[in-house]
Amino acid sequence: MSRPPLAREKVLDAFERILVADGERAATMDATARRAGVSKGGLLYHFASKSALEAGLIERLGALVDDDIAAMTSAEGGPIAYFLRSSATENDPLDRAITAVSRLAQGGNAAAGGMLRDIRDRWADAIRPHTKDDAALDLVMLVADGLYFNNALEGGSIPGPVPTGAAMDALIALVETAARR
Amino acid sequence: MSRPPLAREKVLDAFERILVADGERAATMDATARRAGVSKGGLLYHFASKSALEAGLIERLGALVDDDIAAMTSAEGGPIAYFLRSSATENDPLDRAITAVSRLAQGGNAAAGGMLRDIRDRWADAIRPHTKDDAALDLVMLVADGLYFNNALEGGSIPGPVPTGAAMDALIALVETAARR
DNA sequence: GTCTATATACAGATAGAC
DNA sequence: GTCTATCTGTATATAGAC
DSSP states (O other): OOSOOHHHHHHHHHHHHHHHHHOGGGOOHHHHHHHHTSOHHHHHHHOSSHHHHHHHHHHHHHHHHHHHHHHHHTOTTOHHHHHHHHHTOOSSHHHHHHHHHHHHHHTTOHHHHHHHHHHHHHHHHHHGGGBSSHHHHHHHHHHHHHHHHHHHHHTTSSOOSOOOHHHHHHHHHHHHHHHBO | OOSOOHHHHHHHHHHHHHHHHHOGGGOOHHHHHHHHTSOHHHHHHHOSSHHHHHHHHHHHHHHHHHHHHHHHHTOTTOHHHHHHHHHTOOSSHHHHHHHHHHHHHHTTOHHHHHHHHHHHHHHHHHHGGGBSSHHHHHHHHHHHHHHHHHHHHHTTSSOOSOOOHHHHHHHHHHHHHHHBO
16 A cells, blocks of 8 residues: 555556546557556556456545545635636646546446545535535536536647636636625 | 438437447447447448548537527527526437537547537527626536536436536526626 | 467458348 | 448457566
C-alpha cells in the first residue's frame, strides 16, 4: 500500500490518458502498454487482465476523492466556490481520473458507475450544510455537473463554452446568491 | 429524402440503442445487424462502412434538433422551463440521439463533436433573449447540461439524482428567478 | 519483473449467390 | 435488397524464455 511500484502507476497513467483522449475503444491493453513504455507481457505482470486494469483505475480514483473532500471542506472561499471552480478544472489528476472512470461506466463497468455515484453523494454531503434547501443543493450540483460535462466533452482539445476568469466569478456569485444558506 | 427505407431506420435505431445502453465498444456492425434483425451483408447494403453508419446517426440527430428548437421557441411556459424539463427527459428520440452521438464524439469522431457543439450554440441562441446577462445564460445552459449528464450517466438503469415532480418545479423557479430577464 | 511468441476470438470489410 | 462465406487485422490472454 505505502508505495506502489512505479511501473504500475505508469501503466495506470497511460490507460487513463488514452481513455480520456480517445475513448473506451482506443484504450486497449496493447495501446496502454505502448504508451506506458512496457511490453504487453510486462503490463500483464502488474494487471493480469483488462478488468484488473480497470479496477486499478477505479481504486485510484477513490483515493484522490478522499483528498478532494478534505480540501473542499476547509477551502478559503467556502466549499461552493471551491467545488464549482474545481469542476471547471481540466487535466488535474482528479479530473482525469473521473473522466476516465466515466468512460468505463459508459462501457458497462458496474463498479465504475457505482464509484461515480458514491463520489457524487459525498460531494453533496459536503455541500448540503452550506445551501438553504434541496432545490439550492440541486442547483449547485447540477451547475457543477454541467461544468464538468462540458470539459469532458471537449476532451481538452477545443476551448469550450465553459466560463473562465470574470465570467466564472460572475457565475459563482449568481449561484451563491441563489443557493447559499 | 421524403421517406427513408424502413430497414435503414431500423438499423440506425439498433445502433443508437446499443451505443446508449452499452457504449461505443459494444456498438459493432455485427451487434447492430443482430439487433436490427438483418444480416451483416444486409446492413452493409444500407451503410457501406462503419463511418457511414455513424454519419447516418449524426445526420438524423440534426433533423431532430430542428424540430426541438421550433418547439422550444413556441413553448407554453417559456423556453427556459421547456429547455430544463426536456434536458431531464430520458428515452425520447432526441435524448437518445444526443447520448448516442456523445458516445461517438468521445470515441474521437470529429463530426459528432462538431454537431454537439452546433446544437449547444443553437439552444443558447434560443435562450439568450430570455436571460438578463451572460452569467444568467451560463447558469441556464449549465444546469441543463448537468441534468442531461446525469441522465446519460445512468444510462436509464438506476433512478438517478435528477429532480422530478415538485423538486423539478422548485429548481425551475429558482433558476428563473436568478436568470430570467 | 519484463520480455517474445503464440493461441483464440472477434472486429470491419469484400465477393458473389439468390 | 438481403443473404452466406470468407479475408485480414487486431483484441485479450497464455506459455514460457531470460
